[in-house]
Amino acid sequence: MRIVVLAGGIGGARFLRGLQSAVPDADITVIGNTGDDIHLFGLKVCPDLDTVMYTLGGGINEDQGWGRTDESFTVKEELAAYGVGPTWFGLGDRDFATHIVRTQMLGAGYPLSAVTEALCDRWQPGVRLLPMSDDRVETHVAITDSQTGERRVVHFQEYWVRMRAAVDAEAVVPVGAEQAKPAPGVLEAIAAADVILFPPSNPVVSVGTILAVPGIREAVAAAGAPVVGLSPIVGGAPVRGMADKVLAAVGVESTAAAVALHYGPELLDGWLVDTADAEAVTEVEAAGITCRAVPLMMTDLAATAEMARAALELAEASR
Amino acid sequence: MRIVVLAGGIGGARFLRGLQSAVPDADITVIGNTGDDIHLFGLKVCPDLDTVMYTLGGGINEDQGWGRTDESFTVKEELAAYGVGPTWFGLGDRDFATHIVRTQMLGAGYPLSAVTEALCDRWQPGVRLLPMSDDRVETHVAITDSQTGERRVVHFQEYWVRMRAAVDAEAVVPVGAEQAKPAPGVLEAIAAADVILFPPSNPVVSVGTILAVPGIREAVAAAGAPVVGLSPIVGGAPVRGMADKVLAAVGVESTAAAVALHYGPELLDGWLVDTADAEAVTEVEAAGITCRAVPLMMTDLAATAEMARAALELAEASR
Structure with missing residues (x-):
């Protein structure tokens, strides 16, 4: 089974771990958001790609959900001693190595997709991790x-x-984004997918940014595979993060139904809401999107795998 | 008293500490060798400038003479885990921060001399540290x-x-080197100096490289100030390092006298040899260079300060 997942950072990465647990033999391609990328200290930092890579590769700081486990902050302290900031972005020593390798390879002319593949050679995340684009967004x-x-x-x-x-x-x-092209393999993976999933990632700055790269939204809409999303909003608030803030900026209410309608039936075949939002099912289905209410809290791997199974079942049902 | 010192790495830095101790009120300009500079992991590393800066600024690893004290190697280990080398160059985490700041500033368009000044804002080495050139050598x-x-x-x-x-x-x-220009302030400092010193640095790859930048050798030769050097060779062998290897490459014997003649009377007014090489005095003086034999082992700060005093006294004598 070929599964394509459009993923942001922490939420996407945790969902992917559940998906791998649910269907260990699946062929999973992750299209990662790069809109969060930032240049810090002259280095190219790709927080969402790294969070997916570290989480699936066993290097993540489990408590905070981003950054490396067993991390130290010597380089950052020294940079601060030089008066060089920003100090608000927590780059650890282990993490710095990733950005140094990436920046060096980009400087040598490799596109971000090739760099990401090289970094994944070490981490072996068990998925094919593609940046949404090799162009800067x-x-x-x-x-x-x-x-x-x-x-x-x-x-x-x-x-x-x-x-x-x-x-x-x-x-x-x-x-x-308007000038960006999908990275090599992105459109091909979407076209060849058996299932396409939107994990409970931020619908605006994670999945929304991926869909903003010309060609990706159209490919998802045109895909033969069912497209199923999981609501990042439970009980009227984001499960984690501050998605309500950026949803408001695009005029979308922070409800499970409103996010489904924001994606719309052009993209979504199925939508999972939390059992706390069961009343949203009718509204979502009225818009032409098959909807189920299941527990959507990624409290542990078993619960997350159950969510992935529910998403795949909904995909089968909407096929 | 305005003193100009042409310095390499460890030997130059230790001599400078003795010089500061001997004449704490002197106005010292250090012209640092940048021929040792290397790009590692996409970062610009300036080993000799950093050794001077760390040594005089209190950040040096005293035992090894280079690198930072209380150093860790997390970034390097992580780079190795990515299969990215070289592994033979020992960049520590604290040291990495210096190279990150430098590389970022160079990338932003600042010349190396301005970057070095900015780095020294933190370290306050008590000297004016100038790279020999802003151009890559x-x-x-x-x-x-x-x-x-x-x-x-x-x-x-x-x-x-x-x-x-x-x-x-x-x-x-x-x-x-042939295409390089002296960094801003280098020729001016040489012309305005009251004394010019060659510390017991490597005569080929440290002092020799500085002199290879067109204009610097000529400025030293034309300077009104006496020029005094200290032999890095004691008893027919380098005090530290492997200077004999590179001296052989330029056809110079590893003796205190041969190094003096290699610089020549066009540059040198005075030359200090170790008491173990007292027999060299006659040969050096025969070439027109005033020569004295004094202890030249930088065993501690007091001994090094005594060497600096002897060099300044010889400068006075050859004025």
């Missing part, structure tokens, strides 16, 4: 500065990590 | 491969650190 967020009252634009990471989404996101723009 | 060494019997050219660091100078250096070439 950076999600920017428009905010009103709470100090000055002026409108300004910040990098998504600055909004998310430094500001902790404490002010409203007035607009979310994947800069460069 | 890399010392290469021609060897005969002991395995294949073929002649090939390696970077100086590969010859020195990886091969530990175990094969003969057949030629030593400071690639790029």
Whole structure:
């Protein structure tokens, strides 16, 4: 079974681990969001790709869900001693090595997809991990500065990590997406898939950014395979993260039904909501999307695998 | 008193510490060798500049004479786990931060001299540290491969650190030196100096490389200030390092007298040899260079300060 998953960071990575547990023999291609990518200290950092790679490769810090386990922060402390920031982005020593290798390979002319493959040679994540694009895309967020009252634009990471989404996101723009091309293999994987899944990743800045690369949304819509998503919103709030902030920026309510309708029946064949949102089933199905209510809390691997199984069953049912 | 010192790495840095101790109020400008510079992992590494900066700034690993004290090697181990080398060059985590800052600033368009000044803002070495040039110069060494019997050219660091100078250096070439220009302030410092010193640094790949930048040798020769050198060779062997290997490549014997004659009376007004080499005094003076025999082992700060005092006294005597 060939499964294609459009994944962001922590939520996507954890879902993928459940999916691997549910169908260990499946051939899984992950199309990873690169809109979160940022240049820090002259190095190219790809937080979402790395979170997937570390999580599936056994290198993740399980407690925080990102970064390396058994991490130290000597380089970061030394950079701060030079007065070089930002200090709000937590790059550890082990993690730095990944960004150093990536930056060196990119500098030598390799595209990000080839670099990602080389990094995965070490981690053996058990999936084929493709960046959504080899072209640079950076999600920017428009905010009103709470100090000055002026409108300004910040990098998504600055909004998310430094500001902790404490002010409203007035607009979310994947800069460069319009000119980006899908990375080699992306459209082919979508066309050849037996099932396409949207994990409970952020619908705006993770899955939404992937779909913003011209050709990817169209390929998903045109795919013969059923497309099933899992709601990242449970009981009117994001399970983790601050998805409500960026949903508001695109005029979407933070409800399981509203996110389904935001993707729409052009993309989605099936949608899973949490049992707490069972009342959403009717509304989603009225829009032409098959919907089921099942437990959607990724509390442990078994629960997550059960969610993956439910998604695959819903895919079969909507075939 | 304005003192200009042409310095390599460990020997130069230790001598400078003695000089600072001997004349704490002196205005010292260090012209640092950059021929040892190497790109590793996409980062610009300047071993000699950093050794001077760390030594005078209190960050050096005192036992080995290079690298940072209290160092860890997490990044290097992780790079090796990616199969990315070289593994023979010992970059520690603290040291990596320096190279990351430098590389980022160079990438942003700052010349190496401005980058070095910015790094020294943290370390406060108590001297003005100038790279010999803002242009890229890399010392290469021609060897005969002991395995294949073929002649090939390696970077100086590969010859020195990886091969530990175990094969003969057949030629030593400071690639790029002919096209390089002295960094801003270098010629001005030489012209304005009251004393110019050659510490017991490597006469070929440290002081020799600095002198290979067009304009620097001429400025030293034309300077009104006395020029005094200290022999890095004691009793027919280098005090530390493998200077004999690279001296042979330029046809110079490993003796205190031969090194003085290699610099020549066009450059040197005075030359200090170790008391073990007292018989060299006559030969050196016959060539027109004032020569004294004094203890030249930098066993501790007091002994090194005494060497610096002897050099300054010889400068006064040859004025």
